[in-house]
Amino acid sequence: MDAVIDFINKIIWDYILIYGLLAVGLFFTIRLGFVQFRLFPEMFRTVLGSGEKDRAGITPFQALCTSLASRVGTGNIAGVAVALYLGGPGAVFWMWMVALLGMATAYAESTLAQLYKIRNENGEYRGGPAFYMAKGLNAPWAGALFSVSLILAFGLVFNAVQANSIADAVEGAFDIPKLWVGIGLAVATAAVIFGGIRQVARVSQVVVPFMAVSYLLTSLYVILTHITEVPAIFTQIVSSAFGLDAAAGGVAGAMLNGVKRGLFSNEAGMGSAPNIAAVATPDPHHPSSQGLVQALGVFIDTLLICTATALMILLSGALVPGSDVTGTPLTQAAMRVHFGSAGEYFVAIAILFFAFTSIIGNYTYAENAMTFLGVGGRAGIMLLRLGVVLMVIWGAYESVTTVFNAADASMGIMATINIVAITLLSGTVFKLTRDYQAQRKTSRKPVFHVQDYPELASKVDGSIWTRNDAGGR
Template sequence: MSAVIDFLNTIFWGYVLIYGLLAVGVFFTIRLGFPQFRHFPEMFRAVIGSGENDKSGITPFQALCTSLASRVGTGNLAGVAVALYLGGPGAIFWMWIVALVGMATAYAESSLAQLYKVRNEQGDYRGGPAFYLARGLRAPWAGGIFSVCLILSFGLIFNAVQANSIADAVQGAFGVPKLWVGLVVAAISGIVIFGGIRQIARVAEIVVPFMAAAYLLMAILILVANFSEVPAVIGSIVGNAFGFQEAAGGVTGGVMAAMMNGVKRGLFSNEAGMGSAPNIAAVATPDPHHPSSQGFVQALGVFIDTILICTATAIMILLSGVLEPGNGVTGTQLTQAAMSSQIGAIGDYFIAVAIFFFAFTSIIGNYSYAENAMTFLGAGSKAPLSVLRVGVLAMVVWGAVQSVSTVFNAADASMGLMATINLIAIVLLSGTVTKLTRDYFDQKKQGLVPHFHAAAYPELAGHIDGEIWAERPEK
């Protein structure tokens, strides 16, 4: 079985996704007219202007925070360190490129998720790639495969990996046994996820801004303290990316090492095109009441994850001078060493606390995606969801005390399959995304607040929920 899993991962992550995710990002960037650059302020307006809500959905800000809860995880700390160790400073430049083109992909998939969303038995919004596969492409079988892969990877296995990261960090910094760490994390997670997606959204909108702001503030303080060295760091990132400078770092060395490691870590971190964030994007009540507005919200999530938080980690490591290729110190250990060199022994504790919050929020964010998938599979009632929630908590405890490398490889294969399905779907539906985008900005040019009018999309009749898009949300 492990040989089959390794083969699938080689195909998915060695060929299909590394090039496919980039290609799709470039495709949407060009086809939509560079929306992540031309309409960057619209991303903030779609979040800040979240004045409308209804009883069926969560606010755009809550959706942003919940998606960030999943996106911002140990990859922002350990993953960036690995990219630097294997690819050198130039890897960060390619992470930036991946994020910038990925913002267009995130916009496309989340706009589609909004468009094809439905109400579940309780009257709450649900949607995501499985729904636009079934309703947009008339391929419910593909939606079923996607949903199963999403539940296995994000709902169960990745949560074990996040718990493992928390247990390692807390044991290393405070000496707490891993089993106790797992039990505590499971208990806290249970309080949140048994409250459903609304409870997760309420917790995320409080915890995520706090954890992101605290981490970025520490990075800014370190940057200010080393301000004279910052230009050289930026120069090493750009120079190493194109081979103009043989900067320190990079076990394998060279432009290709920087590119491949930056691309891989960037894709893992921001999740653009994976089909994960659209599951929570569909749950939001968009403001303005148009699918494109929630697309812009989730594009901003990619920007925050990679351009801000991953960059903060990278600059801290490069300013510290602790990056030494070949010495075996990478991942969380490298990030902790960098922080300790700047603020002393408290750096180990700060990173441990940061990992706790980053990984914990990933657990609850990942679960919210799985709940959407359960709805698509017809298992969104109380009993099946309770089984899923207990399974998630069991995986948290198990992951805290186990080595999860083999299982993590299986999750990679599962995620690779769902991402491949999602990329095919959004490219096939790109005409709809283009029409939505044009409609949104045509209305803005007329001085109107964009509003989706189903009558202007006769080709969608019978494929979208007419009641959802025929009404204005109750204020």
């Protein structure tokens, strides 16, 4: 079984997705006229100008924070260190490139998720890739396969992985037994997810900005105290990316590891973040505005937080090619250089926050998938929540490689289905983008009117998108 799963992962991740996600990012970047650059200032307006009041959804800022809760995890600390170890400083440059392309992909998938969202039995917004596959492509079977894969990967197994990272870090820094860490983490997780998506959103909008700003301020302190070395570090990053120095990995290693780290971290095209994007009440009331919000999420995750980790490592001198120090230990070694023994505690606390928010963020994706499968009632959601809590306890003290590899395969399957779906629906994304831009150019606040799109009238929820103004409900 291990050999079969490893073979599937190699085919999907080393061939289909690495090139597929890059191609899709480039495709949407060109087709949408470099939307991630032209509308970059608009991304901040769509997040901060959340004046819409709609009890059926969460605010755009909450949606951004919840998606960042899932995106920003242990990979931003350990994964970046691995990419640097295997690919050298040049990996950072390719991380940046894949994030810039990924912003267009994230925009497209989240715009579609907004367009095809529905109301659940409680009148709350739900949606995501499964919904636009079923409604936009008339392929409910693809939506079902996607949903099952998402629940297995994000809802259950990846939460065990995050719990395992927390337990390792806390035990190493504070000498607390893993089982007790797992139980404490499970209690904290239950306190949040048993309140549903709204509770996750409320917690995320407080915790995520705190952890992100704290981490970025720490990195800023390191940069300022080594300001004279920063130009040389950036020169090294660029020269290493093109094989112009003798850094570990060479140009191929830098590109491969940077691309992988970028794709895995920002999740653009994976089909995960659109699940929470669909839950938001967009402001302006147009599907494209929530696409812009989630494009900003990719920027924050990779171009800010991953870069912060990379710079702290490179400025420390702890990166030694050929040594056995990589992953979390490499980041810890770098922080010891900058902050002494307190650096280890900082990394442990950062992992605690990053991984915990990933757990609660991942849960929201799984709840959306349960709704699509028709098991999103009280009993089904209760089983999901209990499953998440139990996986957190189990993952804290157990590490079963086969199970984790199976989750990678599941995520690979869902991502493959998603990039095919958004490519087939690219014409709709293009029309929505053109409409948004045309309205914005006239100094009007963009509003989506489904009656202007007769081909979509039978596919979207008319009670959501048929309005005389932006605020009528």
